Amino acid sequence: METQTRVSAAEVREEGRLRVTVSGQPVVVFDFQGGFVAYVDVCPHQGGPVCSDGSLHPFLTAELDEAGRAVDTWAPGGERVLACPWHGWEFWLEDGVLIADPTKRLRRVSVTMDGDDLVLAL
Numbered sequence: 001m002e003t004q005t006r007v008s009a010a011e012v013r014e015e016g017r018l019r020v021t022v023s024g025q026p027v028v029v030f031d032f033q034g035g036f037v038a039y040v041d042v043c044p045h046q047g048g049p050v051c052s053d054g055s056l057h058p059f060l061t062a063e064l065d066e067a068g069r070a071v072d073t074w075a076p077g078g079e080r081v082l083a084c085p086w087h088g089w090e091f092w093l094e095d096g097v098l099i100a101d102p103t104k105r106l107r108r109v110s111v112t113m114d115g116d117d118l119v120l121a122l
């Protein structure tokens with residue numbers, strides 16, 4: 001069984017994310033902040049397609065105004081939260097860690113550049 005899969009870096013940049021198979025596992029590679037990250041497309045909750053169908057959004061936080069009311073604020077860093085489409089678990093895109101419980105994470109896939117290609121390995 002193949003333990004590596006090559007994909008075009010330009011194709012990932014054009015699509016934003018690309019689903020492929022590595023070692024028989026569904027994997028999604030993301031164009032992220034000038035580089036690439038990839039994870040097995042299986043949510044650690046109940047196996048949902050978190051990477052291929054999950055939504056990407058900024059991290060919403062809050063600041064208190066002068067009256068002590070919370071004011072919604074988007075934290076810097078752009079779209080860096082990946083939300084599972086099945087039950088809404090949210091993961092940091094940069095490292096696959098579950099925001100609400102850092103003991104849980106997506107299974108990371110190694111990504112290296114080779115010329116114009118990315119080499120994904122499990």
Ligand code: FES
Binds near residue numbers: 045048
């Ligand atoms: S399967 Fe992803 S949150 Fe439940």
